[in-house]
Amino acid sequence: MAKQVVPEGARQRRRPTRAGTVLSEEMIVHTALRVLREHGSAGLTARRLGAALGADPSTLYRYFAGMDELTRAIGDELMGRALAGWTASGEWRADLRALGRAIHAAYLAHPQAAVLTASRVTGRPREIAVDETILGILRGAGLPDPVAVRVYHAFIDQSLAFAALDAGSLALADETRAVDEEMWRSTYAHLPADSHPNIAATAQLLARRMPHSAYPAALEMLLEHTAAQLARAGE
Amino acid sequence: MAKQVVPEGARQRRRPTRAGTVLSEEMIVHTALRVLREHGSAGLTARRLGAALGADPSTLYRYFAGMDELTRAIGDELMGRALAGWTASGEWRADLRALGRAIHAAYLAHPQAAVLTASRVTGRPREIAVDETILGILRGAGLPDPVAVRVYHAFIDQSLAFAALDAGSLALADETRAVDEEMWRSTYAHLPADSHPNIAATAQLLARRMPHSAYPAALEMLLEHTAAQLARAGE
DNA sequence: GGTGTAAGGTCAACCCTGTTGGCATAAGGC
DNA sequence: GCCTTATGCCAACAGGGTTGACCTTACACC
Numbered sequence: 001m002a003k004q005v006v007p008e009g010a011r012q013r014r015r016p017t018r019a020g021t022v023l024s025e026e027m028i029v030h031t032a033l034r035v036l037r038e039h040g041s042a043g044l045t046a047r048r049l050g051a052a053l054g055a056d057p058s059t060l061y062r063y064f065a066g067m068d069e070l071t072r073a074i075g076d077e078l079m080g081r082a083l084a085g086w087t088a089s090g091e092w093r094a095d096l097r098a099l100g101r102a103i104h105a106a107y108l109a110h111p112q113a114a115v116l117t118a119s120r121v122t123g124r125p126r127e128i129a130v131d132e133t134i135l136g137i138l139r140g141a142g143l144p145d146p147v148a149v150r151v152y153h154a155f156i157d158q159s160l161a162f163a164a165l166d167a168g169s170l171a172l173a174d175e176t177r178a179v180d181e182e183m184w185r186s187t188y189a190h191l192p193a194d195s196h197p198n199i200a201a202t203a204q205l206l207a208r209r210m211p212h213s214a215y216p217a218a219l220e221m222l223l224e225h226t227a228a229q230l231a232r233a234g235e
Numbered sequence: 236m237a238k239q240v241v242p243e244g245a246r247q248r249r250r251p252t253r254a255g256t257v258l259s260e261e262m263i264v265h266t267a268l269r270v271l272r273e274h275g276s277a278g279l280t281a282r283r284l285g286a287a288l289g290a291d292p293s294t295l296y297r298y299f300a301g302m303d304e305l306t307r308a309i310g311d312e313l314m315g316r317a318l319a320g321w322t323a324s325g326e327w328r329a330d331l332r333a334l335g336r337a338i339h340a341a342y343l344a345h346p347q348a349a350v351l352t353a354s355r356v357t358g359r360p361r362e363i364a365v366d367e368t369i370l371g372i373l374r375g376a377g378l379p380d381p382v383a384v385r386v387y388h389a390f391i392d393q394s395l396a397f398a399a400l401d402a403g404s405l406a407l408a409d410e411t412r413a414v415d416e417e418m419w420r421s422t423y424a425h426l427p428a429d430s431h432p433n434i435a436a437t438a439q440l441l442a443r444r445m446p447h448s449a450y451p452a453a454l455e456m457l458l459e460h461t462a463a464q465l466a467r468a469g470e
Numbered sequence: 471g472g473t474g475t476a477a478g479g480t481c482a483a484c485c486c487t488g489t490t491g492g493c494a495t496a497a498g499g500c
Numbered sequence: 501g502c503c504t505t506a507t508g509c510c511a512a513c514a515g516g517g518t519t520g521a522c523c524t525t526a527c528a529c530c
Contacts, residue, residue: 006506013497013506023508046488056509058490067488119354119403123422128431131423135433149440154449154456161396168354187358188366196363198370205384214389221389221456241477248477248526258478281517291480293519302517 005065019054025063028053029077032070033113041112041171075117076124082106083130092141093223099134100159100219107163108213111174114167118160131156143226144233151226158222162215169211240300254289260298263288264312267305268348276347276406310352311359317341318365327376328458334369335394335454342398343448349402353395366391378461379468386461393457397450404446 008025016022028049035052036044046067050057064070086102088095107114121127134155138148189207193200243260251257266287271279281302285292299305321337323330342349356362369390373383424442428435 011506012499015496015507017508045486047486057488058510059508061489062507115354119350119400121404128423128426128434132431132434135437139433139436145437145440149437149444150449150452153444154452157397157400157449158393158453161400162392164399165354165392165396169356188363191363196367198374199363199367201374202370202380202384205380209384209388214385214392217385217389218393218453218457221460222453224460225456246477247528250478250525252479280515282515292517293481294479296518297478 005061005063005069008063017053017055017059021054023053023055023059023063025073028060028063028070029073032074033077033110036074036112036116037110040174041115043112044116071116072120072122072124074113075120075122076126078106078110078113078117079103079122079124079130080126081109083126083133088137092137093227095137096134096155096226097219097223099130099137100155100222101216103130103159104163104166104213104215107160107167108170111167111170114163115171118164118167138226141226141230142233143230147229147233151222151229155222158218159215162213162218166213166215240296240298240304243298252288252290252294256289258288258290258294258298260308263295263298263305264308267309268312268345271309271347271351272345276350278347279351306351307355307357307359309348310355310357311361313341313345313348313352314338314357314359314365315361316344318361318368323372327372328462330372331369331390331461332454332458334365334372335390335457336451338365338394339398339401339448339450342395342402343405346402346406349398350406353399353402373461376461376465377468378465382464382468386457386464390457393453394450397448397453401448401450 011024014022014024021027031052032044032049035049039048044067046057046060050060053059060067060070064073082099082103082105085106086099089098107118131152134152135148138151139145143151188199189203191199191203199206246259249257249259256262263284267279267284270284270287274283279302281292281295285295288294295302295305299308317334317338317340320341321334324333342353366387369387370383373386374380378386423434424438426434426438434441
């Protein structure tokens with residue numbers, strides 16, 4: 001059993017599995033992403049992942065201490081992709097906007113994985129790299145440290161929180177043929193106007209708006225707020 | 236088996252369980268909240284809830300189609316509590332702020348339950364009542380319908396998203412003796428300054444800030460933004 | 471008040487899950 | 501080419517959601 005997981009860097013022997021594949025943390029995580037996409041956010045099981053890898057489920061415990069650690073590794077993979085799909089321009093506002101959208105997009109590209117991971121701090125390398133980058137942008141813009149930290153906190157939490165929420169409805173839509181969005185059209189559109197006047201009056205607008213993400217709007221609010229803080233700091 | 240779940244309103248016969256308790260949707264949900272608090276967000280199981288109720292696990296299927304529907308009922312209970320802990324003053328900004336904090340507080344009062352439910356739209360009565368209330372505040376303030384719907388969307392998603400995220404770390408803290416917050420103090424505080432200069436420079440501030448919620452700050456940003464929209468609409 | 475019906479509680483069983491102890495085997499340092 | 505031991509595999513465990521069949525008793529009706 002996996003009394004001790006060998007860290008990826010220290011791995012020397014690479015013994016092929018019975019099916020012939022050679023495992024690695026990276027390929028396990030990649031396969032897990034595929035399994036998640038194909039079988040939904042609750043469909044990632046040790047047995048299924050083992051089958052997809054052509055390996056015994058228990059082999060996974062040679063690479064990760066448990067399904068929980070594997071989950072965190074998946075989250076870190078998404079963070080890595082977010083950072084990979086981003087380049088610095090030097091203009092803080094554009095950079096922060098682009099990074100926020102990159103994070104949001106990276107998670108929404110794998111909604112089933114995002115549901116599992118977006119509401120968890122992993123403490124893994126690529127998540128830390130993202131944190132470092134954000135703080136760098138804010139401090140580079142000239143924000144005093146206490147303000148930078150406050151904005152950083154709101155930024156990362158907001159990005160992850162919306163990623164989790166938006167991924168939730170996206171994954172649900174994938175998995176259950178848009179039950180959720182249908183809810184808006186069916187349930188909300190037919191509420192009696194006398195008991196729910198405001199929903200009734202805006203039902204059309206709601207049905208059009210709810211399937212989209214509120215993240216871009218929230219992000220712009222944060223940028224606006226940050227600009228105001230920056231102006232105040234510069235006085 | 237529960238081929239058909241009898242809706243609570245239509246329930247007529249109330250047969251006591253072997254242990255003598257008389258079940259109802261309400262008491263099942265209440266008991267589930269207790270079980271969640273005592274056993275953590277992953278500790279709500281049909282068998283355990285049955286034991287806590289003094290009933291066979293399969294009895295639950297007479298009241299809910301499955302654990303999933305039970306989960307949604309729990310979420311709706313939290314929404315109901317949020318709305319119950321709120322009173323209208325007539326001033327839109329104060330009302331919206333109070334409602335946002337009430338939602339956030341209601342969820343954080345049951346972090347383990349919030350983790351399970353906050354990232355899901357339930358479509359149940361009390362959630363709808365909250366939606367109606369928010370729209371009422373915004374439209375009552377004089378926002379044009381399209382703007383009201385946009386702000387409503389950002390408001391409810393932001394509130395739920397932060398509730399889920401904050402509840403996550405709160406529940407984790409309860410369950411694993413603050414592993415997460417310790418991460419900030421241990422992992423982040425000891426990153427070398429040459430590879431992570433920005434984290435290193437703000438480590439103290441981060442350790443102080445991260446255990447708190449960024450929701451109040453985000454909420455104020457949304458209120459500010461809404462006020463600006465209102466001023467523009469009034470021109 | 472007696473009777474019939476079926477709601478609602480119970481039991482046993484199904485197949486699934488994560489996880490582990492013991493074992494076999496082959497990779498790679500020497 | 502040998503030896504060590506990392507790494508893959510097998511079998512088994514406890515506990516998960518869910519269901520089909522059964523039993524019992526609360527209520528509607530006469």
